[in-house]
Amino acid sequence: MRLTNPDIPPEWQSAYRDFQRQRERLFTIFGAWLLLATMVAYHFSHELRGVRPPEPWSLEHLLRLPVYLSIGLALLSHWTGVPGWHPKVFLRMMSTSLMLMMLGLFLVYFQDKPGGVPQVSEGLMISFFGVTMMATRGLRDWLVQFLPPLLLFVIAATLLRISPADLVPHLFGPTAMLAVGLITSETLRRLGNHQFVNEQEVKQLATTDQLTGLLNRHAFLPLIHHEMDRARRRSERSFCLIMGDLDNFKRVNDTHGHEVGDLVLRETAVRVSASLRQQDVLCRWGGEELLILLPETGPTGGLEVARKIRAAMADQPMQVNGIRIRQTISLGVACFDGERAPEQLITRADNALYGAKAAGRNRVVMAPGKETGATPGSGHSGLG
Ligand SMILES: Nc1nc2c(ncn2[C@@H]2O[C@H](COP(=O)(O)OP(=O)(O)OP(=O)(O)O)[C@@H](O)[C@H]2O)c(=O)[nH]1
Numbered sequence: 001m002r003l004t005n006p007d008i009p010p011e012w013q014s015a016y017r018d019f020q021r022q023r024e025r026l027f028t029i030f031g032a033w034l035l036l037a038t039m040v041a042y043h044f045s046h047e048l049r050g051v052r053p054p055e056p057w058s059l060e061h062l063l064r065l066p067v068y069l070s071i072g073l074a075l076l077s078h079w080t081g082v083p084g085w086h087p088k089v090f091l092r093m094m095s096t097s098l099m100l101m102m103l104g105l106f107l108v109y110f111q112d113k114p115g116g117v118p119q120v121s122e123g124l125m126i127s128f129f130g131v132t133m134m135a136t137r138g139l140r141d142w143l144v145q146f147l148p149p150l151l152l153f154v155i156a157a158t159l160l161r162i163s164p165a166d167l168v169p170h171l172f173g174p175t176a177m178l179a180v181g182l183i184t185s186e187t188l189r190r191l192g193n194h195q196f197v198n199e200q201e202v203k204q205l206a207t208t209d210q211l212t213g214l215l216n217r218h219a220f221l222p223l224i225h226h227e228m229d230r231a232r233r234r235s236e237r238s239f240c241l242i243m244g245d246l247d248n249f250k251r252v253n254d255t256h257g258h259e260v261g262d263l264v265l266r267e268t269a270v271r272v273s274a275s276l277r278q279q280d281v282l283c284r285w286g287g288e289e290l291l292i293l294l295p296e297t298g299p300t301g302g303l304e305v306a307r308k309i310r311a312a313m314a315d316q317p318m319q320v321n322g323i324r325i326r327q328t329i330s331l332g333v334a335c336f337d338g339e340r341a342p343e344q345l346i347t348r349a350d351n352a353l354y355g356a357k358a359a360g361r362n363r364v365v366m367a368p369g370k371e372t373g374a375t376p377g378s379g380h381s382g383l384g
Pocket residue numbers: 211245246247248249250251253257258259260261262265286287288357361
């Protein structure tokens with residue numbers, strides 16, 4: 001089942017899953033070391049307190065075994081990547097086995113060694129708190145970790161005919177600690193989520209154009225880099241860039257005001273987005289300039305998309321603040337031709353756009369290149 005957190009906007013859910021995984025990995029590794037240290041200290045505390053350690057293969061040893069096993073698996077996975085389970089699995093294994101051990105020991109001591117009960121209930125207090133802290137996903141996680149061992153505890157206590165009234169005085173401290181743990185863990189979880197949301201907002205501000213909601217230049221360049229690397233590795237996976245520029249946009253601002261100009265830019269972003277596939281990336285390159293990345297697209301596909309965008313703008317006038325505006329766009333298409341840097345390809349798209357403007361605007365021009373078979377100056381031009 002996929003984790004979705006209602007406090008996190010849907011577009012950040014995927015990043016949130018990564019964040020959660022990272023958090024759980026940290027908790028797993030710290031938890032494993034802490035638990036190991038506690039187990040070793042617990043082992044030697046028998047001698048320090050003058051209590052004879054239990055016989056090998058006693059019930060006490062059997063109860064400890066799953067804890068050591070889950071610690072071992074968590075550390076092994078951290079060092080070697082095997083087993084490659086999700087960190088939450090290790091957290092649940094460690095906390096459930098620890099709970100089983102502590103509750104089991106409590107019953108053993110309650111039955112056979114009543115003198116040791118206060119020490120076990122101390123241990124129960126600490127582990128209730130520790131296990132609650134491992135419930136990194138809130139109440140649901142907490143229930144998964146606590147309910148099965150608690151249920152087994154109640155069944156075992158009933159079978160051993162231990163009266164609940166006798167148990168309650170010893171369980172008061174641990175229960176109080178459980179409440180403290182729950183509050184602490186929920187506070188930490190919410191603080192972590194706040195931090196995640198803040199970071200996402202800062203990231204979004206840094207990569208998104210505030211007017212149109214499109215990617216900005218800063219966020220777009222790495223994507224071209226990435227696509228170039230891919231195209232170089234696999235020659236059949238070429239790609240194209242389309243540079244678009246609104247025609248006579250200054251006139252819109254001058255005639256109707258900047259506010260209307262802004263709304264035209266927004267409507268342009270909507271129309272162009274609607275003309276693209278999901279894997280295409282649209283960016284606001286400058287004032288009224290757009291740059292579009294079309295992955296896995298050759299010259300024919302590139303031209304086709306550019307023509308579609310041109311038609312989406314020109315065929316239907318915009319209604320902005322009750323004003324009817326016919327806003328056209330000129331477009332230059334350049335497909336990857338072995339360029340070494342994104343700037344070289346962008347310049348080719350820009351030159352093609354310049355050609356479209358020079359040819360009268362509201363048209364598409366293909367940059368000359370090996371793939372198109374055209375020679376410099378003879379780029380494909382047309383109203384699409
Ligand atoms: N409203 C608004 N206008 C902008 C924004 N960014 C740039 N502009 C305007 O876009 C206009 C661009 O004008 P020009 O570069 O002369 O180009 P043009 O009028 O579109 O003419 P051609 O490109 O030659 O067809 C300028 O008036 C800028 O002020 C913006 O965010 N909002």
